Amino acid sequence: MTHQHGTHLAEHLELSLVIPVFNEAATIDLFIARIIDVFENEALIGLELVFVNDGSTDTTLELLLERQKSDSRIRIVDLSRNFGKEAALTAGLQSASGQVVVPIDVDLQDPPEVILQMIARWREGYEVVLGHRVSRNNDSWAKQVSANWFYRLHNKISDQPLPENVGDFRLMDRCVIDALQTLPESRRFMKGLFAWVGFRTTYVDYERPERVAGETKFNGWRLWNFALEGITSFSTEPLRIWTYLGLFVSLVSFSFAIFIVLRTLISGIDLPGYASLMVAVTFLGGLQLIGIGVLGEYLGRTYIESKRRPVFLVRRVYNAKD
Numbered sequence: 001m002t003h004q005h006g007t008h009l010a011e012h013l014e015l016s017l018v019i020p021v022f023n024e025a026a027t028i029d030l031f032i033a034r035i036i037d038v039f040e041n042e043a044l045i046g047l048e049l050v051f052v053n054d055g056s057t058d059t060t061l062e063l064l065l066e067r068q069k070s071d072s073r074i075r076i077v078d079l080s081r082n083f084g085k086e087a088a089l090t091a092g093l094q095s096a097s098g099q100v101v102v103p104i105d106v107d108l109q110d111p112p113e114v115i116l117q118m119i120a121r122w123r124e125g126y127e128v129v130l131g132h133r134v135s136r137n138n139d140s141w142a143k144q145v146s147a148n149w150f151y152r153l154h155n156k157i158s159d160q161p162l163p164e165n166v167g168d169f170r171l172m173d174r175c176v177i178d179a180l181q182t183l184p185e186s187r188r189f190m191k192g193l194f195a196w197v198g199f200r201t202t203y204v205d206y207e208r209p210e211r212v213a214g215e216t217k218f219n220g221w222r223l224w225n226f227a228l229e230g231i232t233s234f235s236t237e238p239l240r241i242w243t244y245l246g247l248f249v250s251l252v253s254f255s256f257a258i259f260i261v262l263r264t265l266i267s268g269i270d271l272p273g274y275a276s277l278m279v280a281v282t283f284l285g286g287l288q289l290i291g292i293g294v295l296g297e298y299l300g301r302t303y304i305e306s307k308r309r310p311v312f313l314v315r316r317v318y319n320a321k322d
């Protein structure tokens with residue numbers, strides 16, 4: 001298939017939505033109703049709904065199976081346990097067969113109407129259309145501030161900047177999905193991988209509403225680890241900084257040593273100095289521990305990556321005809 005600028009005008013189009021779900025019994029019906037609402041008059045769009053059940057412990061799977069009976073567009077990829085949203089997305093993208101694919105949250109925080117605008121941009125020849133949040137007013141203050149800092153830091157030190165205020169909600173052409181499949185890493189920070197593959201990219205703005213029902217699965221600690229994951233996946237700057245820090249500290253202490261020797265030669269030995277000694281020892285001790293911690297972080301990642309374990313395990317795939 002050829003992809004040239006402006007070649008997708010008003011053609012029939014196969015669209016796959018990839019929807020990771022983890023304990024979402026409260027939101028699934030609302031989501032499906034909205035999807036039907038948005039797409040029922042879109043004769044040119046052939047829809048596929050790939051739900052990835054990420055080890056839900058509530059009735060999510062039963063509910064999905066029930067809905068599948070009356071809607072043959074639904075496919076369910078049932079993972080063997082909770083692998084996290086990144087792995088669930090990976091599973092869903094692998095299973096999606098559409099010509100364009102859109103990962104979308106089930107809680108309607110990614111409004112399905114926006115997909116129609118994305119498709120319009122795709123028809124203009126773009127291969128990636130990002131959903132760009134115009135405001136984060138519905139996020140807590142702490143989440144806004146921490147997200148802001150994360151992006152600033154991440155984009156300063158990593159090779160491939162992440163677009164700000166953009167989540168996983170985006171349209172991707174088949175060629176992008178195929179490119180993503182070729183990335184071999186098992187620790188998958190999807191936002192970073194999405195950005196890393198590149199391709200002709202644009203965005204559409206949208207207001208991010210609050211979750212329709214249920215609760216967020218990402219608490220503070222999980223977000224913190226997610227941020228660490230992002231930074232260590234795409235930058236080795238935190239490792240390299242220690243070389244420079246070490247050089248700097250050595251330089252300072254060398255100057256200080258010369259100063260002490262000269263002072264001792266000129267005005268003799270004076271014993272007090274316990275406080276400065278203690279400060280230097282504890283400060284450098286702390287610094288070294290942080291350095292080892294950073295080393296450990298990367299070593300741990302390398303270790304886990306070297307096991308070459310699969311990103312997720314599938315218990316069963318339910319196709320509508322089964």
Ligand code: UDP
Nearest residue numbers: 020021022054084085088105106216217218
């Ligand atoms: N999710 C998942 N596995 C997880 C956590 C979340 O598949 O371990 C799904 C969840 O069901 C939802 C989406 O990821 O469809 C986004 O989750 P949530 O709304 O809790 O995150 P937030 O919007 O608060 O960042």
Ligand code: MG
Nearest residue numbers: 105107109211
């Ligand atoms: Mg949400």
